[in-house]
Amino acid sequence: MGRWAIAVHGGAGVDPNLPQQRQEEAKQLLTRCLNLGISALRSNLPAIDVVELVVRELESDPLFNSGRGSALTEKGTVEMEASIMDGPNRRCGAVSGLTTVKNPISLARLVMEKSPHSYLAFSGAEEFARKQGVELEQNDYFITEDNVGMLKLAKEANSILFDYRIPLKTCSAGAAAAMESPLQMNGLPISVYAPE
């Protein structure tokens, strides 16, 4: 018998000024999801089931950029994507361009298990979702007020933001701060990046 191990993540790159409360919320969500995965591993659940279970939990919480709380397209809509892979036989499943699927990772799993393919996208993926009977939501279920505000600021900054959000303060404050901190990311000073 081997030994189990697990890791989770909620995105890389963090606003250096992330409020302490937001940091605590993020750590609590990560801890909750980690414990969910640990108890599943201790119950001898296969790793492929464990990673799906944990990512479903992360998708359902609006704190991070996936499922509910996803970043928005330039049109203010949500287009989600996900993939999953089982090591021993390298079977895999992936989806892109999802607009109504509550848990994209589970549709990716179904692509792996129930389709002859590895990757389905946009209308084909949505059609597959309906055939599989997965849980669906209206697109606005995934959209949070925070993100609507952040999209507006991103447009003001005329920038595409990498997995981050802009502080709800004005972008110019971020620019001013940038003068102090030369650290760049995706072409923008790190200080314009908001907590994720």
Next chain:
Amino acid sequence: TVGCVAVDMEGRCAAATSTGGLMNKMTGRIGDSPLIGSGTYACDLCGVSCTGEGEAIIRATLARDVAAVMEYKGLGLQEAVNFVINERLDGGKAGLIAVSRNGEVACRFNTNGMFRGCATEDGFMEVGIWD
């Protein structure tokens, strides 16, 4: 982006990644998360989930590269993870989490922080944000 990697008591590795992508992205834009071998990869050696600048991760085939340098160069998990983050991103910003079939766990990022948590059967457990 969110992700999870796990290795179970049979030594089977798996990886999963999910994301909304980039704020203000063009409709139809596909990032690294759904691309097997870029944002997500798992084989008999390890499971990897990446997050960050999708375009840089795609160029680097980051997740598969971790498995490749373990397979071809015989690196251990943490060495492999360090190598791909330090050497393969060409200035891109990203982070990743990985497990190995031996029950090891590794995380590395070249951003100023990463929301992450990891645990092993040996009793190690860590949840963190900053470097």
